[in-house]
Amino acid sequence: MEFTLAAVFFAVLTVAVYLLTNFMYLRYRKTLLNPVLASTAILSSILVLGNIPYDTYMEGGSWIGTFLGPAVVALAIPLYKQKDLLFANLLPIISGIATGVAVGMASGILFTQLFRFSEELILTVLPKSLTTPVAMQVASNLGGIPSLAAVFVMVAGFTGYIIGPVFLKWLHIDSAIGRGIALGTSAHGMGTARAFEYGQQETSMSSVAMTLSAVLGALLGPVAAWLLLL
Amino acid sequence: MKVIHILLQLIAITGFYLLGEALQDFFNIPLPGSIIGFLLLFVALFLKIYPLKWIDSGAHFLLAFLSLFFIPATVGIVEYGELFSGKGILLIPIVMASTFLAMAASGWVSQFAAKARAERKERS
Numbered sequence: 001m002e003f004t005l006a007a008v009f010f011a012v013l014t015v016a017v018y019l020l021t022n023f024m025y026l027r028y029r030k031t032l033l034n035p036v037l038a039s040t041a042i043l044s045s046i047l048v049l050g051n052i053p054y055d056t057y058m059e060g061g062s063w064i065g066t067f068l069g070p071a072v073v074a075l076a077i078p079l080y081k082q083k084d085l086l087f088a089n090l091l092p093i094i095s096g097i098a099t100g101v102a103v104g105m106a107s108g109i110l111f112t113q114l115f116r117f118s119e120e121l122i123l124t125v126l127p128k129s130l131t132t133p134v135a136m137q138v139a140s141n142l143g144g145i146p147s148l149a150a151v152f153v154m155v156a157g158f159t160g161y162i163i164g165p166v167f168l169k170w171l172h173i174d175s176a177i178g179r180g181i182a183l184g185t186s187a188h189g190m191g192t193a194r195a196f197e198y199g200q201q202e203t204s205m206s207s208v209a210m211t212l213s214a215v216l217g218a219l220l221g222p223v224a225a226w227l228l229l230l
Numbered sequence: 231m232k233v234i235h236i237l238l239q240l241i242a243i244t245g246f247y248l249l250g251e252a253l254q255d256f257f258n259i260p261l262p263g264s265i266i267g268f269l270l271l272f273v274a275l276f277l278k279i280y281p282l283k284w285i286d287s288g289a290h291f292l293l294a295f296l297s298l299f300f301i302p303a304t305v306g307i308v309e310y311g312e313l314f315s316g317k318g319i320l321l322i323p324i325v326m327a328s329t330f331l332a333m334a335a336s337g338w339v340s341q342f343a344a345k346a347r348a349e350r351k352e353r354s
Binding site: 095 | 240242244246250251255259260261262263264265267268269271272275276279282285286288289290292293295296297298299300301302303305306308309310313317318320322324325326327328329330331332333334335336337338339340341343344345346347
């Protein structure tokens with residue numbers, strides 16, 4: 001970590017762009033203005049148009065990234081606050097999440113293998129349903145590409161966010177527990193944002209699902225990768 | 231005063247994180263250090279070894295800015311323009327299809343298990 005003017009500039013720029021897009025999103029509530037998506041688009045455009053290498057940007061960008069690890073630890077607090085709900089519905093919650101994580105990883109591996117993608121890309125797609133910080137960590141541990149893994153996490157998140165409710169209706173998944181677990185397990189925080197529109201119970205279920213699927217996914221990821229490499 | 235509170239709690243959370251990283255490194259656990267730190271904190275709260283109010287506002291602060299923290303990583307997509315202009319674009323529908331399958335599986339199983347349990351309770 002070097003303290004250069006460029007590093008300070010890119011760190012400040014990232015925070016500024018984030019605050020701006022966050023403000024716009026809260027004001028207009030349009031899915032496309034999602035702060036992560038909009039900030040990524042703006043900052044990427046700046047790098048491409050200004051011909052700035054990603055490594056130069058990351059001199060400052062990595063400062064912000066260091067908060068990711070502690071932020072994952074902090075997820076223990078919302079889960080702890082939901083502990084009564086969790087223990088009252090332990091079996092349906094755990095069985096749903098475990099099946100979802102396993103099906104998501106297995107189908108991801110199967111489809112990417114079917115189209116003959118490289119092992120590196122298969123391992124990058126593998127953790128897509130987990131919350132971004134965990135997915136990046138899992139991808140990097142397994143030998144995938146963390147920044148690309150973050151992109152697939154966004155694709156999974158938007159899929160759940162935009163098409164999730166229509167899909168759930170079509171599948172007759174209509175209980176609070178079914179909806180919440182489905183959205184949180186397959187589309188992490190974005191799914192949970194959507195669950196918020198159904199109500200309190202769905203939101204709680206979805207945030208429990210997001211957190212637990214991250215833990216289960218971190219455990220299952222190496223197993224899935226090992227099976228793949230057999 | 232509030233700022234000092236949050237700052238101290240951030241240090242505590244970082245402590246749990248670093249402990250997780252150290253354990254991962256020492257025992258070669260196949261889990262990210264952050265997840266180990268998460269589990270340690272959850273257990274500490276659950277067993278009431280560590281009180282919630284000593285960590286609540288720091289955690290709230292971190293989680294409020296969670297999406298900011300991974301933006302530098304998502305900007306990394308600039309390095310993969312070539313991938314998505316070729317065959318790699320197929321990875322998008324693949325991820326979408328796999329997301330649907332995960333959603334269907336988790337939703338069905340949890341809904342079915344919850345209903346089965348409710349019916350069992352009714353009968354007994």
